[in-house]
Amino acid sequence: MYESKKYLTIAWILVLPALLIRIFTTIYPMIETFRISFFDVKLLSGINEFVGFQNYLDIFHDTKVRESISFTIVFVVGSMVGHIVLGIILALILNMKIAGQRILRTIVLLPWAMPMVVIAMASKWAFNNDYGLINDFLRWFNPSFNLDWLIHTDTARSAVIAVDLWKDLPFFAILILAGLQFISSEIYEAGKIDGAGAIRSFFKITLPLITKNILVLSIFFTMWRITSFDVVYGMTSGGPGESTALIAYRITTEAFTNLNTGYAASIAVVLFFVMAMLSGLSMSASKRVDY
Incomplete structure (x- = not known):
């Protein structure tokens, strides 16, 4: 004892x-x-007053926050659809028995190994209309092509989603690949005996066996997308206007640019509870998925 x-x-x-x-x-x-969210804290003017739930009520009337929430939803959905679809395709390619397989897997991971801020700042140059790599490539097919991607709302949002997808897609694919490695070749051989081709084997064998992996990965990647900040900070600074300001970037702007820390804290608290709720629902759903 x-x-x-x-x-x-x-x-x-x-x-x-x-x-x-x-x-x-x-x-x-x-x-x-959580405590600061109930105070009106403005560092420049020295204000520090208890206002109760006023900060939370102001969120519903703030057009900038609503626009940030709108783009965050678009960003998360667009990015995750791309991650799942392209991630599965890339994982299947990396799972093929081809020469230089290990080198290919290493090269694919290079974008993920780079800091997002560096990628975002490089992308800001790449999407430039005059000397950007993207437009130079497109002008090979259409010499008169002219588009300043980060000036227009729709193209700027598309560019931000594309850069985020390019950065983290390899890591998502590698994790899917790990799930593919656990599928026994005997199952595929049995499928061939039953007359299953490549497409049928994918939908009847591969996809059901990696569905839970995809769902669990999607939960964590969705949480990371919701709190994304660096891609917008380095690439567009929320522009044009406020069209690409993700909710995490809006919190940072309110806290460190406007120095309105009480209001920023209230947005952060709301985001925390939203993420906690989504995480709980997602984990509950993942437990019910069983193949």
């Missing part, structure tokens, strides 16, 4: 530093953000 208590005490002593760091870096900021 004494020995077990001794080992338990040692275990707590070893875990305590990590636990304290976690409390300081996670729990305390969450509590402080």
Whole structure:
């Protein structure tokens, strides 16, 4: 009995530093953000007044926040549809037994290994109408092609989604590939005996067996998309106007540009509860998927 208590005490002593760091870096900021959301805190004017739920009510009347929420939904849906469809295709290609397979998998991962801010700033140049790589390539097919991607709302939004997809698609595909590796070749051989071709094998064998992998990955990638900030910060700074300002970028702007920290905290709290709700629903759905 004494020995077990001794080992338990040692275990707590070893875990305590990590636990304290976690409390300081996670729990305390969450509590402080929730507290500040009930105050009107403006650093420039020195205002720090309790306003109750006024900050939360202001969210519903803020057109900039509504536009940010609108684009965030478009961004998340567009990006995740691309991740799932193209990710499965890329994973199937990487799963083929071809020469240089390992080198190909390494090359594919290079975009994911690069920092998003670097990619976003490079993309800002690439999408430039006068000297950008994208338009130079398109002018090979149409010499009169002329489009400044980041000036117009629709094209700027499409460009942001495309860059986000290009950055994280390889990692998504590699994780799908890991699921494909666990499918036994005997199952495919049995399918061939039953007369199943490549397309039928995909829909009857491959897709059902990796569906749960895709769903779980989609949960985490969706959460990351909702909190995306760096791609907009480095590429468009929310422009043109406020059309590409994701909700995380709007929070940052309110907190560090407008120095309206109370209002920024209230938006962050709402985002936290939305993500918690979506995460709970997604995890519940993933448990019910069984093939």
